[in-house]
Amino acid sequence: MITRRHFLQAAMATSAIVGSGLGNWSRLAAQQALTQDQLLQFDDFGNVTLIHVTDIHAQLKPIWFREPEINIGVGEAKGRVPHVTGTEFQQMFGIAPKSPEAYALTYPDFDALGRAYGRMGGLDRMATVVKAIRAARPDSILLDGGDTWHGSMTSLKTRGQDMVNAMNLLGVDGMTSHWEWTYGTERVNEIVESLPFPFLGANIFDVEWDEPAFEPYHIYEKGGLAIGVIGQAFPYMPIANPSWMFPEYSFGIREERMQAMVDELRGKNVDLVVCLSHNGFDVDHKMASRVKGIDVILSGHTHDAIPEPVLVGDTIIIATGSNGKFVSRVDLDVQNGRMAGFRHKLIPIFSDVITPDAEMAALIDAEREPFKAELEEQIGTTEMVLYRRGNFNGTWDDLICDAVRSERDVQIALSPGVRWGPSLLPGDPITREDIHNATSMTYGQVYRSEMTGETLKTILEDVADNIFNPDPYYQQGGDMVRVGGLGYAIDVSKPIGQRITDMVLTDTGEALDPAKTYTVGGWASVNEGTEGPQIWDVLEAHVRKLGTVNLPENTSVTVTGI
């Protein structure tokens, strides 16, 4: 049986900097307080090691990424990780305020701590960590949870190829998928044929015959053990993203299918069953309680970084964050076809502390070289933290909504509640690359349309139910649609149709009339044939005009029922 004792091994190795306040900290101080050896320190355990990376969103270079301030849990998830943020999160895991862990995992003092501890991530730093783990444990399995090929200007321009090349060099052993599909069926299949590892998706079915379309699992023979890894792609692919780009495939949670695959693997006498999932954390939590026989779920999609495994029955769930900020190492003791114990560490990738792997750094430079001038062109400067992550508008979203309203001359702007998009600190230049990091996608056209007040309410209600439905199986894992020029109140505890009230035009304070028509601009429409300029061009034009970005606090959304 799994014991609580092993949880104690889970915390990150670093200790808080003991200092006299933020003002005295410098990058150098952070480097002296943290060492690569500390970050990698791990007492080898058991007989097999899993390495998990997920939701890198094509971030090859180190980034800032502010973790959410608002991440509301509903139903059984209320008050449970990952729906705990800020100082409550720090207290839950015994993290000292202003420590490196506090910076990596929570939002308070983000600006100051960012300056002290530096950017995080970078695939060359991740490569150093992966190589170090493999040196200690040659039989490790490196699994990528997907959302890998999308999220940057270079990935868009190369249609994912820069990430494919980098991940191949990293030595991935298997992956599953989500945004990968937004390159379209043909491109996905072209890449999949080229991959030196399996592209797993037990829940990807052929639409016409409703039959499995991709390898559901792969059995890895490592250190004398047979380890079955089942892939679970993002279940709501054709609903949350444009289904016309991959009309041949159907997805879904398909819980019975997951159970059948677990049973099939157990029937083949594997020693361990792992699910490499892009379900999102709450869906994985529910699935772990209902599907029997999964030892480990490597959870992706909702971008949660959780410093300890979450135990559901005999299943542990590992959540490894996003954007390359973390690598999870999971050592397992597997005996008689069962997981007898585990030791885990969520390794934070402090980019100023971990030495870049030279081989990977060279590959990244080569991939970026053809686009270097375009990427690095400065468009403006920010005087505030620009971030997106959180249930409601972040500052990046406010800026994007302003851009849409101003450049497309509309009363109301809608912007998708995606969870990707790194942050910027006050004083940072805003480069074209930064703009792409917040907007890049294969369906970025900014439409200009007219909608009635009633339609706008329907949209808000529908998206809110995708986030705040108390049953996780009805949650799609994004955040609330971002709005500009529109204010509203939301009671997250209410059912669909009753959550949204008090919709107003923020310019005038005038209440929205259900029967009246308003001009609306937005991007990331899932409808085929959407016309308009690309969102990154719209945002670039707006930032250029502003020169310096400093937006007032957005108070247009009132949240109750928490």
Add this chain to the structure above:
Amino acid sequence: MMLSRRDTLLIGLGGVAATLLPGATLAATVDELTAEFTGGTAATEGELTLTTPEIAENGNTVPVEFNAPGAVAVMLLASGNPEPAVATFTFGPAAGAQRGATRIRLAQTQDVIAIAKMADGSIRQASNNVKVTIGGCGG
């Protein structure tokens, strides 16, 4: 589990008849249809599995499947459609399995209901909520 084409063919050979019901001038309600099918016998749970997606990828064609070992007839209802009756499957004694799969159109978010009449005359019922959404924004 989804039925493979082969399984569907085997079921077909085993003797199953499905009656598609739409077209009535006046839509019968779920209660009326249930009463007619069950003859007033109260339903219990178990021995009937209904499989549907949690959220429809396309409300115009939603895959629905049931498995009711020992059933002589199974009625499918879409409770939120203008015409709730979807189909009734009847299984003869030669049927190797009492399973069926079809695709149905759902006008809105609603409960899809399967009611099985067992050989002993008892009634089983299963119900799943299927959400029909305009789509969101994945993370």
